[in-house]
Amino acid sequence: MLLIYFIITIILAVAVVFVNNRTFSKMTMLLFVAIQIAFNVFALQHYNSIELTYFTFDAPAIIFLTILSIILTTTTYHSLIYLRREYKRRFNSYIAALIVLSASITGAYLSNSLTVNWIFVEATTLAVAVLIYHERTQQALEATWKYVFLCSVGIAMAYMGILFLSSTVHATGTSRITYQSMAEIVAHANPVYLKITFIFILIGYSTKMELFPMHTVGIDANSVAPAQVGGFISSVMVNVGFLSIFRVYIVLANNAEVLLWMSHVLMLTGVLSLLVAAGYMLKSTHNKRMLAYSTLENVGIIAISLGVGGIGYYAAFLHIILHSFTKAGLFYQVGQSKRYFHSYELNKTGNYFKLFPAGAIALLLGLICITAIPPSGMFISEFMTFKALISSGNWIVFIPMVLLLTFVMYALFVRIFHLLFSEPLEPISLIEPVKVNPVETISQYMLFAIVIYLCFIRPPFLNDIINQAIAVIPK
């Protein structure tokens, strides 16, 4: 089935480019969304089975695959609205890139081998570059160049990490460098090599997870790419980075000395991510950049949760699930606001509540969700992280984390309240605003509704699958 999925994906992407017809591309995109959902259902039915030797439908893969299916559907909806007035060539390249990107992300989620995962992560860079460069502006070129260059350096670094890890295996052949086979070997391997492996992998994949220290590529990409693409990158692409790091973390955790060290590194990285995010959010005057820094803040929380361990593992998964829905919804909504103001500059926006109440309420809901204020489900995941930090006596992480989150909340509230209720500080664009149909906000309401629902009720299947995903971490 997986092979058929990849073949169909390639055929669809190539057909979109060569047929070069708007309606055909639109129908192909909708067909691909249907295929992605059907494949997701197939993966659920074949839970824990292995396909094509290198791919497993395990718990973490299923979680992120389901998120991908949901966010691909909403992103496709907003993309087709965005592309209405687009040139035919750009329309087709956008659709083809989105199809290839989704398939590459699927491959990265499902791969059970370090090298195969790495190949798919590498493939995502190419597809995303096309989407970031979509508007063909000087800023788009700058963001694309930086993204491609830094991701390439990051990917090379990650590969060096894989090579270090494979050096602990004595001539066994790459086909055996699966996460499972490596887990048995690292227990007795040289800890120094394993630590170097983790550092290289963390730095390399932090380009995709948008985590400190390689977060800058994601910030620039999100601020320049079309809003719905920003939402896609900030959710499902971030999940690619997280899962790639998480899988290596599980492998290396089999070595007790390395596990403790990795925990410290993750917590440090998390706090530094929060520090950078808080600092830049306080001075940010660009609505999309602010959301991009909010992603840095949230992946910082996830890194801390993973580092602290215990209940933190569950919190990390819950937080990344909820963050995916919230951030995608926020990007869609901020993208809609641009149709009124023709700008993302904070000073050139305001009074959104008067102009478009349906969108403004959605934005307000998104603000509540992302700042983890009840009834946001993210309140639960952050609360669990705090609990894990306090119960393990990690006050040195807990105190700066709480302080920095306060600054982040302040920055987000001031800026979004300005957008919603204040008069614009600078003259707004003279171009006639494009009216948005309130129906177009439904997807945002649905995504935020999931986040709020999960604050009160976490269905047993969700708890089970998260628990199964974290059960493989050595205690």
Add this chain to the structure above:
Amino acid sequence: MTLLIIIFAVTLIYFSITERFKTYAILIGLQGLMLFGIAIFKLTSTDLPNLIFIVSETLLFKGIIVPFLLFKIIRENKIHKVHNKAIPGFYSLISISFGLLISVILAKSLNNKNVDFLYFTISLFSLYTGLFLIIGHKKIFSHLIGFLIIENAVFLLSVAIGSEMPMLINTAILLDIFVSVLILGVFLNKIGDKINDFESEKLTKLKD
């Protein structure tokens, strides 16, 4: 073969003192040819199809195509010398020599029976040199050269570790071809049209 890897290290040192981009392109080509020689001598245990793939990649891609594209970029965009704000040659030489020392110490301290010490050392040194060029130079072309050196470092490390794991080396080659084509493609088609003097300072519109 030891001579080849030592000459490879010398080319890395030469990167620190040269200021002409043509020399950079020549050195990258030379490194490609040396990696071709290293692949032939070092990977004798690899099966024939894999060996042909690896050898053709180093000779054709690294030794011929990449330098050809670099010369094309230099010619079409009329860029000749590194930025005058780049770290002067003398200090670069000291820094690069320091990098070599660090690489030797690090490789020694990480001694592992599965890893070839000499290749490991030069791989670390290449990584250091590549990063040095990216950080220490202002021109984007230097950054591109820095990245190509990092790719060579990855190739050397894969040879040092995976001489009996051809799949690892093939994957490293995949990185080479895929990313080089992508980056050089962006460079050739887009950057040159919009940014005349290739200075990274011109790429600072995106900031807070």
